Every structure is written in structure tokens, then in C-alpha cells.
Amino acid sequence: MKGGEEQGKINLRLPKSQGKRRAKATGRPLDFALPLSYAASVATKSRVIMVRSNRILNRGGEVDEEALQAVVDLALPRLVDAPSPAAAWGFLFTSRQTVGVKVNCIGGRLLSPSPRWVPVLVRGLKQAGLEEERIIFWDRSSRELREAGFPICQEGAGVRCFGTDASGAGYGPEPMQNGSYAGLVSRILTHLTSAQIDLCLLKDHNLSGLSGALKNLYGAIHNPNKYHDHHCDPYLADLYGLPSFRQKFRLFICEAVRVQYHGGPGFKPRWVEDYCSILFSLDPVALDYVSWQLLDRIRRAHGLPTLEEEGRPPTYILTAGDAAHRLGRCSWSEIELMELSA
Amino acid sequence: METITRRQFLRRVACTSCTLALAELSLPLSSPAGKGGTADPKGPDSPPAEARYYRRLPNLEVECQLCPRRCRVADLERGFCGVRENRGGTYYTLVHSRPAALNIDPIEKKPFFHFLPSTLTFSLATAGCNIHCKFCQNWELSQVRPEQISSFYLPPAAAATEAQRQSCASIAYTYSEPVVFFEYMVDTARAARKKGLRNVVVTNAFIDPEPLRELCRQVDAIKVDLKAFTDKFYREVCNGELKPVLQSLQLLQKHGIWYEIVYLVVPTLNDQEEPIRKMCLWIKRELAPDVPLHFTRFQPMYLLKNLPPTPIESLERARQIALAEGLRFVYLGNVPGHEGENTYCPRCRKTLIRRLGYTVRENNVRKGTCRFCGERIPGVWG
Numbered sequence: 127m128k129g130g131e132e133q134g135k136i137n138l139r140l141p142k143s144q145g146k147r148r149a150k151a152t153g154r155p156l157d158f159a160l161p162l163s164y165a166a167s168v169a170t171k172s173r174v175i176m177v178r179s180n181r182i183l184n185r186g187g188e189v190d191e192e193a194l195q196a197v198v199d200l201a202l203p204r205l206v207d208a209p210s211p212a213a214a215w216g217f218l219f220t221s222r223q224t225v226g227v228k229v230n231c232i233g234g235r236l237l238s239p240s241p242r243w244v245p246v247l248v249r250g251l252k253q254a255g256l257e258e259e260r261i262i263f264w265d266r267s268s269r270e271l272r273e274a275g276f277p278i279c280q281e282g283a284g285v286r287c288f289g290t291d292a293s294g295a296g297y298g299p300e301p302m303q304n305g306s307y308a309g310l311v312s313r314i315l316t317h318l319t320s321a322q323i324d325l326c327l328l329k330d331h332n333l334s335g336l337s338g339a340l341k342n343l344y345g346a347i348h349n350p351n352k353y354h355d356h357h358c359d360p361y362l363a364d365l366y367g368l369p370s371f372r373q374k375f376r377l378f379i380c381e382a383v384r385v386q387y388h389g390g391p392g393f394k395p396r397w398v399e400d401y402c403s404i405l406f407s408l409d410p411v412a413l414d415y416v417s418w419q420l421l422d423r424i425r426r427a428h429g430l431p432t433l434e435e436e437g438r439p440p441t442y443i444l445t446a447g448d449a450a451h452r453l454g455r456c457s458w459s460e461i462e463l464m465e466l467s468a
Numbered sequence: 469m470e471t472i473t474r475r476q477f478l479r480r481v482a483c484t485s486c487t488l489a490l491a492e493l494s495l496p497l498s499s500p501a502g503k504g505g506t507a508d509p510k511g512p513d514s515p516p517a518e519a520r521y522y523r524r525l526p527n528l529e530v531e532c533q534l535c536p537r538r539c540r541v542a543d544l545e546r547g548f549c550g551v552r553e554n555r556g557g558t559y560y561t562l563v564h565s566r567p568a569a570l571n572i573d574p575i576e577k578k579p580f581f582h583f584l585p586s587t588l589t590f591s592l593a594t595a596g597c598n599i600h601c602k603f604c605q606n607w608e609l610s611q612v613r614p615e616q617i618s619s620f621y622l623p624p625a626a627a628a629t630e631a632q633r634q635s636c637a638s639i640a641y642t643y644s645e646p647v648v649f650f651e652y653m654v655d656t657a658r659a660a661r662k663k664g665l666r667n668v669v670v671t672n673a674f675i676d677p678e679p680l681r682e683l684c685r686q687v688d689a690i691k692v693d694l695k696a697f698t699d700k701f702y703r704e705v706c707n708g709e710l711k712p713v714l715q716s717l718q719l720l721q722k723h724g725i726w727y728e729i730v731y732l733v734v735p736t737l738n739d740q741e742e743p744i745r746k747m748c749l750w751i752k753r754e755l756a757p758d759v760p761l762h763f764t765r766f767q768p769m770y771l772l773k774n775l776p777p778t779p780i781e782s783l784e785r786a787r788q789i790a791l792a793e794g795l796r797f798v799y800l801g802n803v804p805g806h807e808g809e810n811t812y813c814p815r816c817r818k819t820l821i822r823r824l825g826y827t828v829r830e831n832n833v834r835k836g837t838c839r840f841c842g843e844r845i846p847g848v849w850g
Contacts, residue, residue, distance in 0.1 A: 154614040232544055267615075291615065301607075301771060308602075308771050309611075332529060348616055351550040352600050352707070389527045392543035 171462040172409035172455040174416045175201045179213045179362055179468040182383050182402045189240035189383060194404075194468045198246055201406045204464060212253040218376055221255025225276040226319035226374075227263045230326050230342045231274035237393040238274035238380045239325050247323065248285050263287040264295075264314045290314055290346075297348045305364035310348040315370055322375040324410060328389035328417050330397070330425075334358040335433040337391055338417040339378040339410035340366055357438055363446035366410065367455050378413045380405040387424040388389035399424050411446045411454025412461045418443060485558040488799055517564035519552055521679050528557035535598045535647055535675050536712040549648040550613040551596035563594035564652040567627075568619040568770055569609055569643050574826040578670050579801055580728055581811060582760050582847025583689045585821060586828045589668060590631035593643035594619070594652065598674055599708035601695065602771040603734055610644035624656035628663050638666035638688070647675045650683070657686040666848075673716035674708050680719055689848060692717060696731075696738040697747035705737060713749070721755045726848050728760040733778045733786055735766065744786050748793040757796050758846040763787055763808075764801030766780065778781060783808070797846075816841035 177200055181193040202214035219225055227247055231238040244263060251261050265271050268278050268289035280288045290297060290312040297310035298317075315322065326342035333354045334341055340362045344350035353361035354453065366372060381404055387395035407413035418440055422432040433439050447456030455461055522535040528543040532552060536556045539547035541554040551563045571591045575584055595617050597610035604610055611618065611754055622630075631639050639660045641653045646669050657667040667687040672695070675683070684690075692713070695702060699710040729751065733739050763786045765780045783800045787808055790798040800808030804825040811821040811833075818840045821828035832839040836849045 202497055234544075297616070303771060332540065332545075348613070349550065349611055351546045351613070352611070354548070355627065355707075390542070391545065394527065 127274055135268050150153055171460055172412035173205060173462045173464065174402055174409075174412050175205050175405060175406040175464050175466060176382075176416070176420075177201045177406070177466045178401075178403045180402060181468075182322040182404075183400060184306060189242045189381075191242045191245060193468070194240070194242050194246050196248060200466055200468045201404070202250070204466065205267070205408065211250065215250045215254040219251060219254040219256065221257075223256065224260040224262065224318065224321045225251055225321045225323065226314055227261065227323045227325050228266050228315075228342060228346060228375075229263060229271070229274070229275070229276070230328075230337070231265045232345070233327070233329070233386075233391060233393055234270075234273050235275055235329065237329065237386055237391075238383075240383070241275040241277075243325060243381075244276065244285060244287070245253065247325075258285045261285045262314060262319060264312075265289055266312070267291045271451050288314075301450045302368050302370065304367045305360060307353065307361050307364040307368070309352070311368070312346045312348075313372055315346050315374065319374065324375050326380050328379070328380050328401075328405075328421065329386035330388050330421065330433075331440075332390065333438070334362070334417050334442065335420055335438040336414065336443075338380055338414045339407075340414050340442065340446060343371060346371070357441055357444040359440075359450075360445045362442040363451045363453060366446060367451060372453065375410065376408065378407050378410045379414055380417055382417070382420065385421070385424055387421055387428065388430055397428075399428070409433075409454040411443060411456050413415050414443045415447070415456045415461065416463055451463070477742075484773040486710070504697040516553075516562050516761065517558040517651055519559040519561045521676065522559040522732070524557055527678070528554070530557065530559045530592050532559065533676055534650055534679055536709060537598060537674075545551050546613075547598075549596045549598045549645075551594065551648050561649065561651050562614045563596060563619075563649045563774065564655070565621055565623040566594055566619045567594040567612060567622050567654075568595050568614070568617045570620065570622070571641075572636060573606060573640065575638065575640075575668070576823060576828065578640060578668065578691050578693060579730065579762055579764075579799070579826075580668060580689060581762070581799060581821070581823075582728065582797070582845070582849075583668065583726060584637050584848060584850070585831055585833075587637035588635065589638045589640040590627070590634060590636040591640040591642050592622070592627060592656075593641070593642060593646070594647040594649040597645035597672075598648050599645070599706045601706045603732065603766060605767075606643050607770045624652070624659040627656050628665060629663055631660060631665055632663050636665070638668050640667075640668045640670060641687075642670040645674075646671050647679075650675075650679055654682065654686050661686070672706075673713045673720075675712075675716060677715065677719055680716055681723070684720065684723045684725045687725070689728075690720060691728050691730060692720070693730050693732070694747070697743040698738070701738050705734075712754055714754075718754055721759075728762065730762045730764055731786070731797040732764050732766055734772070735774075735778055735782065736776050738780045739778070739786070741785065741789060745789050748790045748795055752794050757794050760797040760799065760847075761790055761795055762799045762801045763790075765803055767802070780806070780836060813838040813841060813843050813845070815843040 177197045179193050179197050184190040199211045202211055206214050206217045208214035208217050227240045272278050278287055296313050301308045302311050324342055326339050329337045331337040334357050343365055361452050362419050380403050385399045385401045387399050445455050446453045489750050522530045524530055530541050532539040532547050537548050541547050543554050546553045553560050572588050573591045575587050575589045595612050595614040646653050660667055668689040669687050670691045673692040695706050702708045702710045763783050789800045796814040800806050809823040813820050820832045833845050835845050
């Protein structure tokens with residue numbers, strides 16, 4: 127194993143609002159799908175692994191596949207307390223599953239997860255016994271995937287990659303409802319896959335405040351434009367509360383290699399920081415909570431106000447973790463942040 | 469035997485209807501391009517039309533100024549309506565010349581009861597809406613993005629030509645929410661007027677005053693869906709606001725354009741007597757007692773399937789309240805055969821227009837007056 131562990135180095139501070147919206151510790155179990163043995167071992171905390179790699183960007187400014195592989199191999203065993211990467215993949219997924227990898231490609235080639243993730247995640251999932259044909263990289267449209275550099279493939283041998291707009295995919299016939307959310311959900315999530323990886327990008331968002339793991343889920347529904355009011359709060363929490371989402375998404379990965387820390391969600395080169403990190407968690411709320419602190423720290427370092435100071439705190443994260451939703455954890459006392467270097 | 473869902477069935481029927489309609493209309497269109505649509509001669513990647521009411525903001529953001537929602541839209545994002553997109557700091561409408569529904573309807577279906585009765589109207593709609601009603605009857609059209617539904621390439625001049633060829637007296641901008649296809653609507657209305665056709669709009673009136681004034685100059689009648697008379701209902705059931713709608717109604721009254729109001733009575737949500745009474749008093753005081761008011765029957769739909777259809781008694785009670793408060797033309801809708809479908813002379817009380825559903829069985833209005841007593845009947849009659 128490369129690199130070393132530096133737990134707690136980030137020393138992120140709580141935002142002011144956190145005290146007001148903090149989830150109450152009721153003792154009721156969280157409502158998200160952790161593997162049982164892991165859930166028992168970390169019943170009181172959600173683990174977030176953040177791996178920093180100085181090699182992650184090559185000289186051409188592209189994500190380096192070998193470095194990415196090293197990051198994943200370092201993070202996953204720590205995430206689930208497994209002895210090896212293969213054991214970690216086997217812990218999270220089974221050979222009988224069809225696994226979707228939901229990416230967020232709306233930002234185009236310059237602001238989307240790297241296509242280098244495809245071989246890395248495929249190698250990992252194959253270690254869990256999956257055939258390549260049972261792995262689907264997806265987003266809302268094939269065009270956006272293609273423009274972000276993901277090779278479209280819907281049939282034949284090899285890994286699949288297509289949008290919800292592709293023939294045979296589409297949205298479900300009837301709206302799904304949960305709380306404030308109602309809309310159609312991609313059949314790639316509901317029908318074509320049995321487990322999911324959320325592969326998102328950390329970026330600023332002019333309306334929601336932050337785009338990360340939960341915000342990536344808007345790419346799985348037909349009407350995200352209806353749910354951006356009030357910083358997407360409580361809509362994102364209610365969306366993730368739908369069983370199709372909550373039960374299938376098992377692993378959350380946030381690429382924070384090039385962070386659009388202001389001016390998002392579109393690409394604005396003047397506000398991009400090469401942060402060279404990737405975050406992993408089984409809890410999207412905890413992952414987004416850490417991402418929020420991270421984004422604020424980068425913003426402060428560049429002389430910008432925090433998201434809350436700018437009037438757009440991503441409170442949907444706190445709502446997702448509140449006593450009514452309990453979809454994950456959103457306070458430092460409930461999050462175990464582990465910082466690693468690869 | 470193939471099993472299909474209700475939604476799939478409706479979609480197929482809609483596609484077939486549209487295709488048949490187009491075939492019948494002999495529109496100068498090329499062959500359908502996938503999903504029952506018709507190819508755009510400019511090509512599918514041709515640039516969309518620039519939106520008219522918006523302003524540019526720093527960092528490539530824009531603020532839409534078409535409706536009171538005032539969406540602040542970042543680059544590559546869309547507004548609440550889902551049909552307007554910011555591309556590099558320029559705001560575009562994605563639905564200009566792209567109707568997703570085309571039909572020929574009786575004008576009574578809109579409903580307009582005081583506007584060219586017994587005539588046909590060429591109805592068109594694109595995807596999208598700027599509010600989100602839980603009871604929407606056309607949600608598969610209004611609550612989707614343009615790329616999620618089949619559409620046709622039908623530029624304004626072609627729409628006007630076909631409406632005329634089909635002997636329609638007007639073009640109706642309807643079904644979804646015409647505010648969101650404002651540019652297409654206004655351009656088509658201009659083309660239609662050149663051919664002597666009228667234009668009517670069926671809208672939620674959730675629109676800013678300036679575009680509404682422009683709209684009033686281009687069209688001949690507007691039917692406003694007043695969803696309720698409480699802001700709570702607008703916010704919780706429609707994701708909208710009441711106040712801007714009332715302001716729009718006042719603007720229509722001031723402008724002098726012909727308009728009618730529809731109030732869908734939803735059991736337990738907006739069927740209480742007091743708000744209905746307040747609404748009627750407001751209409752009488754702020755607008756005019758002559759404004760036709762239609763109370764229409766709700767059917768369980770979309771996200772409100774748990775509610776029953778509106779009891780006929782609720783509709784009758786609402787109508788009685790309106791009449792008692794002094795409104796002169798109060799109707800019931802979606803209740804075929806009910807006496808509340810008819811128009812009665814407010815002076816001699818005789819039946820002026822007898823209707824059955826969308827058909828007119830008898831019309832005793834002559835040059836805008838009652839054939840029996842000569843009372844002037846407000847409306848557009850010829």
C-alpha cells in the first residue's frame with residue numbers, strides 16, 4: 127500500500143448554520159444501505175476517506191490512470207475495513223449484480239469526472255466477479271457523456287455507457303413521490319441495474335451552493351429544473367429518500383481533482399483549484415458535508431466568502447441528515463474523516 | 469399479447485393523433501424523424517432562438533424576466549420551465565417552432581363561451597410549464613423537457629397557413645403553458661393575423677407585466693386559469709404565487725382584451741365557500757361582473773389521484789355563490805348536460821346559448837345582443 131494516513135489533518139470547521147440544523151441523535155438506525163457487517167462496525171460514525179495524490183494530474187493536465195488506480199486501491203480497503211482492494215470490491219458488490227456508475231457530465235469535458243475512471247472502476251468491479259457487460263456508466267444523455275469523453279457503447283462486448291435518452295432506457299412511466307419530490311426516474315436506475323456507484327465532481331453551484339454526491343442524483347430524474355428553489359432543500363433529501371436511490375447506491379466517490387470553487391456549475395477557469403484529491407464514502411450525506419467544508423476552505427483561501435456568507439448554503443445536506451430524513455450523517459461528531467496520501 | 473401501461477398507451481395515441489393530424493393537414497414537412505416526430509429542415513443541431521425577456525448577469529449568468537419566478541440561470545443550466553437554456557451567457561428558448569401537440573378543437577373546449585362560439589381553433593403546445601400543479605391534466609406535456617417528448621418542426625407561417633386551410637377561425641396556444649413558449653406564440657400570432665385569423669391563449673397568467681402587455685397586443689382573447697384564491701394553495705399545490713396572477717388579471721381588464729376565468733374546483737383543497745366568495749367579490753370589484761367565470765370539475769390526475777372527482781354539488785354551490793355575489797356569467801365545466809353549461813341573458817333570463825359538452829345546440833346571440841330582449845352580451849361574437 128502506498129502512502130500514509132493523516133487522520134484529521136484537514137481540521138475543518140463547522141459552519142454557523144450547523145448548530146441550528148444539526149441532526150438529533152435519536153438512536154434510530156440510519157436509513158441507508160450499508161453492508162450489514164460494516165454498518166455494525168461503524169454504527170456511530172460515517173467514514174469519509176480523502177486521498178490526495180500529487181501524481182493524479184499528468185503534465186497534460188489530464189487525470190493519470192495509474193495514479194487514479196493507486197488512489198482507489200488505497201482508499202477502498204480503508205473505507206470498509208477490508209484487507210485488500212479485491213476484498214473491498216467483493217464486500218461492496220456481488221457477481222450477480224448489474225452495477226451502474228452515475229457520472230455528472232453536464233459540465234462537458236472540462237468539468238466532468240475523468241473518463242479514466244472507466245478502466246479503473248471496471249477493474250475493481252471485475253474483482254467482485256462482475257462481467258464488463260454488467261457495468262453501465264450513465265448520465266441523463268449520451269451526448270453529454272460523449273462530450274465529456276466517455277465512449278458510448280450500448281451493446282456488444284465490453285462495458286456499457288449510455289444516457290437515459292438512449293433507446294431502451296428512458297424514464298419510468300409514472301412519477302415517483304417522496305415528500306416534496308415527484309417525478310420520473312431513469313430506468314437505468316430502476317430497471318437496468320441492481321446496484322449503483324455515484325461518481326460525482328466537487329463543484330460550486332450558483333443555486334444549490336454545492337454540487338456533489340446528492341446533487342449528482344438530479345441527473346437521474348426527468349425534471350431537475352423544478353427542484354432548484356431554496357438551494358434544492360428539501361428536494362434533494364427527499365429524492366435520495368426514494369427507495370430506488372437509497373437502496374441501490376452503495377458507494378459514493380467525489381472527484382475533487384480540479385475543483386470549481388466559485389462560478390459553478392459551468393466551467394470558469396479563473397476559479398479552478400487543482401486540489402488533486404478524491405473522496406470516498408458509503409454515506410452521501412457525510413461525503414457532501416465534508417465536501418462543503420472543503421469547498422468553503424478553498425474559497426476562503428482564495429479570499430472568497432463561504433457559501434453561507436454568500437447566501438447559498440447547501441442546507442439540503444443538513445436536511446438529508448436531520449431526524450426526519452436520517453439518510454446519512456452531517457456533523458463532525460458523527461463523521462470519521464480519514465486523510466491519506468497516495 | 470403486448471402489455472403496455474396507461475402512460476405508454478396515451479403516448480402512442482398522442483403520437484398517432486399528431487402524425488395523423490399532420491398527414492391530414494398536409495403540412496409541408498419532411499418525413500417523420502424518429503418517435504413520430506418530423507425533421508427540422510434546418511437540422512436537429514440548428515441553433516435555437518434567443519429568448520426575448522432576460523438580462524445578462526456577471527459570470528455568464530442570466531435572469532429570466534418572462535415570469536415572476538425570475539429564474540437566475542447559470543451557464544449550461546435551464547430555468548424552472550425546462551425549455552429555456554443559458555448557453556454561454558445568452559438565453560435561448562428551445563421550443564420555438566417545436567410544438568409537441570397539435571389538434572383542431574372546438575373553441576368551447578378551451579373553454580371560451582363568449583368568443584366566436586361554434587368555431588374551430590387550431591390548438592398547439594410545446595413542452596414545458598412555469599409552475600407545477602399537482603393536478604395537472606397534461607403533465608406528460610407540461611412537466612417534461614422538450615427533448616423528452618416527440619415534437620414537430622412547425623414555424624409560425626406554416627402554423628398559420630394550416631390553421632387557415634383547416635377552416636379554423638383562430639389559433640389557440642394551450643395545453644401546456646404558453647408563457648414558456650412566448651416567442652413562438654407571439655411570432656405565430658403575428659403570422660396568423662396577417663391571414664385574418666384570431667389568436668387565443670389558455671394560460672395560468674403567471675407572467676411579468678411587460679411580456680403580458682406585448683401578448684395583449686398580438687392576441688384576441690385570453691383564458692386564465694385562476695387556480696385558487698389563496699397564496700397557500702398556489703405555493704403548496706402549484707409551486708406558484710397568487711399575487712402576480714391577480715395583477716395579470718387586472719392588467720387584462722385595464723387593457724380591454726377579452727378574457728374569461730376558469731377555476732378548477734379541487735375537493736378539500738380549494739372548494740371552501742369563503743375563499744370562493746372572496747374571489748367572486750374581488751372579480752366583481754377589481755375586474756367586472758361581466759367576466760365569464762367557469763367552475764370546472766376536477767378528475768383525479770397526476771399527483772392527486774387520492775382525491776375523488778369534484779361532487780356536482782360543490783360546483784353548483786360555487787356557482788350559486790358567484791351568482792349571488794353579482795357575477796353575471798357563471799358556468800360549470802366538465803359536467804356535460806348540466807344547465808350550468810348554458811349562457812343565460814342576465815336581463816330576461818332566457819337561454820341565449822344552449823351547449824352540450826363542447827357543442828353549441830342553440831345560439832340566440834345576435835350581433836352581440838340577446839335576441840329576445842336586446843340586452844348587450846359581452847364577448848367577441850363575430
